[in-house]
Structures are given as structure tokens and as C-alpha cells.
Amino acid sequence: MTRKMWMRGTVAAVSAAAMLTLAACSSEQAPSGSSEETASGEEEMAEGDDVISIGFSQVGAESGWRAANTKSIQDTLTAENGFDLSFSDAQQKQENQIQAIRSYIAQGVDVIAFSPVVESGWDPVLQEAQAADIPVILTDRAVDSQDDTLYESFIGSDFVLEGEMAGEWAVEQYDGEGYKMVELQGTTGSAPAIDRKEGFAAAIEGSDIEVIDSQTGNFTRTEGKQVMEGFLQKYDDIDLVFAHNDDMGLGAIEAIEAAGMVPGEDIKIITIDAVKDGMQALADGKINYIVECNPLLGPDLAEIAQKVVAGEEVEKRIVVEDLAFDQEAAAEALPDRQY
CATH class of the missing domain: 3.40.50.2300 (Response regulator)
Structure with a gap:
């Protein structure tokens, strides 16, 4: 079902503010290197709040789209929104993503999310996540698997x-x-x-x-x-x-x-x-x-992660709505473009 995802509470307020900063994303580079980086360690949660630990493996930093996608995720999955994000850049190598996912499994994170470099070859590591009772969310790209129980939801464009x-x-x-x-x-x-x-x-x-x-x-x-x-x-x-x-x-x-x-x-x-x-x-x-192809998937991912951890049912396929532009439409859209 095609729909525009929306966030509730503080996630909506913070992600909206974050989106205003994305105008320069097409020229920025996402973090590089295969080592994991924690995006939310500097913020302290109020006593009694539940924090969702999430490990995210990004494809790389190959394009302006990917930079905007990374920024949306990092700006939304923050401590003040109730997340403890561990982020890794696979540098467009599947083996790096598999290594990162196994590291997240070893850490015992609440949720694993990733944008697959390629479609095939994911069943073994996703089975490991399933055996560890860690839900997996796919963003942007799908996996080619006959077993759709290996992931909770796929968020992305058609x-x-x-x-x-x-x-x-x-x-x-x-x-x-x-x-x-x-x-x-x-x-x-x-x-x-x-x-x-x-x-x-x-x-x-x-x-x-x-x-x-x-x-x-x-x-x-x-x-x-x-x-x-x-x-x-x-x-x-x-x-x-x-x-x-x-x-x-x-x-x-x-x-x-x-x-x-x-x-x-x-x-x-x-x-x-x-x-x-x-x-x-x-x-x-x-x-x-x-x-x-809309890269601002951070709010979508945050909402689905919250629901999955709460034990709520989520849609298996969430299609992000995309537009199309000719020259006139582009000129009209540019002044307010968020990425």
C-alpha cells in the first residue's frame, strides 16, 4: 500500500527540523570506513525512558542521494528521540555489511536495519539474527529471499x-x-x-x-x-x-x-x-x-522500529511516494528542496 509515513510526538518535531538541514546533502559525504560509529552517545535519556538500540549498516557514500539518506537516519535516530544508533558504512561491499550485522547480533541490539548492497546472499546472516530474536528492517533496497519471515518490513520506493x-x-x-x-x-x-x-x-x-x-x-x-x-x-x-x-x-x-x-x-x-x-x-x-526517489527514510524507520519493539504488527512493504519533474517543475521545487 502506497502511503506517506508520519511520525508521532517528539520524533515528528525533531525529524522535521532535521529535514530543513538537508538542502546541502547532495554535496556532502556520508561517514566512511568500515568501523562502527555511534550517532547518539552524547545525549542522556531521562531516567525511566526506554531506549531502542539499533544497528544500521549503510551501503556506502556513493552518491548525493545516499548522503541525504544517511543524514535523515542519523538526524532522526537520536537519543532525544529514544534511540541508541550504531552506524556502519559498508563501502559498497556485501562482506562488510554481513560483518556489521554479525557485530550487531553479538552486541544484542534491539533492532537491525540495513540497505542491502545487492539482493542475494543474505539468508544465512538473517537466519542468525532471527535465531537471536533480533528483528530486521530493510530500507531502500530489498533482498532476494524465499523466506520473508527473515525481516519485519521493507521501507522504500518502488x-x-x-x-x-x-x-x-x-x-x-x-x-x-x-x-x-x-x-x-x-x-x-x-x-x-x-x-x-x-x-x-x-x-x-x-x-x-x-x-x-x-x-x-x-x-x-x-x-x-x-x-x-x-x-x-x-x-x-x-x-x-x-x-x-x-x-x-x-x-x-x-x-x-x-x-x-x-x-x-x-x-x-x-x-x-x-x-x-x-x-x-x-x-x-x-x-x-x-x-x-525519496531518501528521507529516517522517520519511517524510527516509527517501524518503535512498533516492532512494542510488539505491534507492521506492514511488510511500505512504499514511499515519489514524484517526477520536468524543467519547469524542477525550477519551482528547488528553492524549498530538502535534499
Whole structure:
């Protein structure tokens, strides 16, 4: 069921204040390193208050979206909101996340949450958490498991729908033009890369938009630029780029400009995320369309963690509502953009 999550009591007040600080998140870097960091140790809870200890393993700091997502979580899961957060950065390596989750199990935290680097290979460590009676919450990305009892809830966007929205707009704008398209995929094996590709391909099926090449840029601006440079050397007839996130699209802009062409005009660009850097490029006409992927999942995670610890039932799948923007909509949204 698609719905906007809301928080109660002090969590709502603090998370709302935290969201006002996220305008610069697209250029900030999330904490790095594989060692765990405690985000809430400096605050003391009032005597008698219950504190929920939660271990969170983040994918990494590969993009502006991820930085905003990390900030939302750290700004919401604070001591004053009733949480003791242990945070780790997996640096986009599954083995680091598995190690972090096992560390949280050993610590005996109340809740484990993580955004999986890839979809597969999680059953053994999640079974260990289940055996220790520690509930697990997935954020942003799903796991590919036949046993959905291994986690309590999955909070995040519908990546297939995001791809469909991007593809439908491409067909509406460019079908009949014989456009040749290249695709900058996200991290191989990750849920957003798999699902966004699937959704976009389904949406353009039957149109005359032709995908002539598709390679991973690993969700980073640097690799997006490198892959686009390769595409431009290999093909002289690229009309359209579909990038699975803004950062790879921004990298593609750099490559296109370096090749003496005008992004948004000579080569159209469609991306997903809608972080501030991407939205600015859209407002400037260098990107043509962006489908949003909302990174502000901290309040959602806090509410579900509270309910799980209290023994309340929670929705198995919580879909975050996403919007889409053309150039005019981006220019209108930018002054109040929170990430």
C-alpha cells in the first residue's frame, strides 16, 4: 500500500527540523570506513525512558542521494528521540555489511536495519539474527529471499515503477523520432539497478526507442562519466541517455560537454533520484526529466522500529511516494528542496 509515513510526538518535531538541514546533502559525504560509529552517545535519556538500540549498516557514500539518506537516519535516530544508533558504512561491499550485522547480533541490539548492497546472499546472516530474536528492517533496497519471515518490513520506493515512469515519459516525448539510447546502470545485482532497468524496458517496449548499449556506472558520478566517455567514442549517433541515478547522469553531462556537445539538447538525459544537484541540472536544461526517489527514510524507520519493539504488527512493504519533474517543475521545487 502506497502511503506517506508520519511520525508521532517528539520524533515528528525533531525529524522535521532535521529535514530543513538537508538542502546541502547532495554535496556532502556520508561517514566512511568500515568501523562502527555511534550517532547518539552524547545525549542522556531521562531516567525511566526506554531506549531502542539499533544497528544500521549503510551501503556506502556513493552518491548525493545516499548522503541525504544517511543524514535523515542519523538526524532522526537520536537519543532525544529514544534511540541508541550504531552506524556502519559498508563501502559498497556485501562482506562488510554481513560483518556489521554479525557485530550487531553479538552486541544484542534491539533492532537491525540495513540497505542491502545487492539482493542475494543474505539468508544465512538473517537466519542468525532471527535465531537471536533480533528483528530486521530493510530500507531502500530489498533482498532476494524465499523466506520473508527473515525481516519485519521493507521501507522504500518502488524501483520498477520509477523505471516505468521514466520510460513512459521517454515514449511520450521521443517515440517516432528513431532515438538511439544508451543506459547507465546502477550497481550490478542491486535492487534499484535490476528493477529500474526492468521498468524502463517494459515502458518503451513497442516504441522505436532503441537501446544500443547498457553498462554499469555503479551509481557514481566518476564511473558514469567514464562509461559515457566510452559510449561517445564507440557511437556517433546517441540521442538519449537513461541513467539509473542523478550522479551517473551528472557524470554523463561532463563527458558530453567535454566532447563538445550540449547535454539536454544534442543528447537528451533522463535520470532517477531528484537530489539537489540533479534538480539544478534539470532546471538548467542539462537534464530533461527526473523521477524522484525519496531518501528521507529516517522517520519511517524510527516509527517501524518503535512498533516492532512494542510488539505491534507492521506492514511488510511500505512504499514511499515519489514524484517526477520536468524543467519547469524542477525550477519551482528547488528553492524549498530538502535534499
